[in-house]
Amino acid sequence: MSVLDLPSPRLEEWHWADMAALKAAAESTPRAASAAPAELFLDIEGPRLLFVDGMFEPAHSRPGRIQVGRIVPETEHPLGRQAEGEGWSLHLGREEAVTHIQIVHLGSGGENHVPARLVLEEDAVASVVESFAGSGWANRLTNIVLGKGARLMRSVRLVQDDGFVSLRDEAEIGEAASLVSIFLGAGGMGSRIDGALTLTGKGAFAEMGGALLTRATQKQEAAVVVRHENVEGTSRQLWRAVAADRSAASLAARVEVARGAQQTDGEQSLRGLLLQRSATVNLKPELEIFADDVKCAHGATVGELDRRALFYLESRGIEEARAKALLTRAFVADAMERIGEEAVREAFVADADKWLEAAL
């Protein structure tokens, strides 16, 4: 049991984290799963892995190139280092490609931990979709190493009914390699999406972003640090938060540009939408730049739905609730558009729509 080691909210990086919800989820008693595993896989061909309460389920899996086995986490991160046990890994050699990998994590209560490791050598290509469903505390550590010219597309959706999902991503992105990770928090759980991406090679590309949708008294959070250590790197952090009722969504995004990492192009766009004034969106964009030839842009705004746009839609015959749903959907759409694979993007948009129908 690890809950005693939880980070303190007195630490600045953990200020908005809902560790009480995490603790409650970890101590929750298991109950029957709310979803059938088969329904959680998208209808696309590719390797599939199912983890139920952190245990690999071969009966619902066809892992292909993916290895399942014990992984010892190598991180100082206070939650990530607790993700010890049976996990999954993928190692692709030069120019190898495995796409449409699906990993489903189904929880029934209590805590579960799964580490993962992805290593892509030169010019290798992979894409992974992960889905979190059920309940309990799901804790994950994902280590990513991309060699020269390697490309990884990662799409992660959190649709647990309740409980808590904590994700820690640590990535090293080599020369001209590309990592795109897009997250959607559209369930009833609390969350902490935590990322540390380091652009180690020249001309690397790193993107981490997505949408957090919160309602009732739920709290979701993303905290990402992107570090440029080499020249000509590009990074994008595009996050959208939609908060209803008395919920809170928090986004902290940081870009660090190391000395000598010239011609860095870093962009952050953090936007929050309050569906009611009782809700909260916290935004914290940060830039720390130690090079002089750098282009870094950041924008952070929180607001309500545009009343003029709302009336415009209504005046054309669209009912108020539907007009609100359309505008809110449009607000999160640019985050979801970053998902390259159409079938995956559509599934994520459908999850967001389902959330909107319930929240509005």
Added chain:
Amino acid sequence: MMLKIEDLRAEVDGKEILKGLSLSVNAGEVHAIMGPNGAGKSTLGYVLGGRPGYEPTGGSAVFEGQDLLELAPHERAAAGLFLGFQYPVEIPGISNVQFLREALNSQRRARYEAPLSGGEFLKLARAQADALGMDQEMLKRPVNVGFSGGEKKRNEMVQMGIIGPKLAILDETDSGLDIDALKAVGDGINRIMRAPDKAVILITHYQRLLDYVQPDFVHVLAEGRIVRSGGPELALELEREGYGALVA
């Protein structure tokens, strides 16, 4: 009678803007409402459209036998009212096609008509875009985003053509248009709305749109009420002599 407005009073931010306005519009008629800035022209459009913050405080507006002021904005649209905006709103993330199909089918459902399929809708939308000289590619773009002033107004007319309302209230549809766009918009109004079962209220500051869309009646709005009504010759008189003489 299609629309009967009697002694309508309305406030914006607690200030009375419409001060007892009366106007009757029959099917088949085009009415122009002209007047100086600040007379309450746009307020009239918004009050009839049901925009929040434009609060009717007295009088009545009856549209096809229904109390218009009691209806929500989307119900007014389904009843056949179309409000053309002076400043059409940009909506990132929603395409024109998606928006208009949603709008049209919402109205059809409200009238117990079958919704149009994607294919049927596209055919209709393309025909209207063509008729207004709007590039079909613009149908796929987000609503009004990056459109020029003239393109936004053409888009309003495309929307009107697709929706096919009974009564169009067009607020300063001519502002910001060059001569080609003005002609296209004028032709659009005539083609879509000049019919025995339809009517138009053109709200405008200038005479120039009226060169293309002949009004049957011209009204002068000042200080929140209609101060004078006449035929098309009244617009010419206003153009010649200005509002000063009439309003004083």
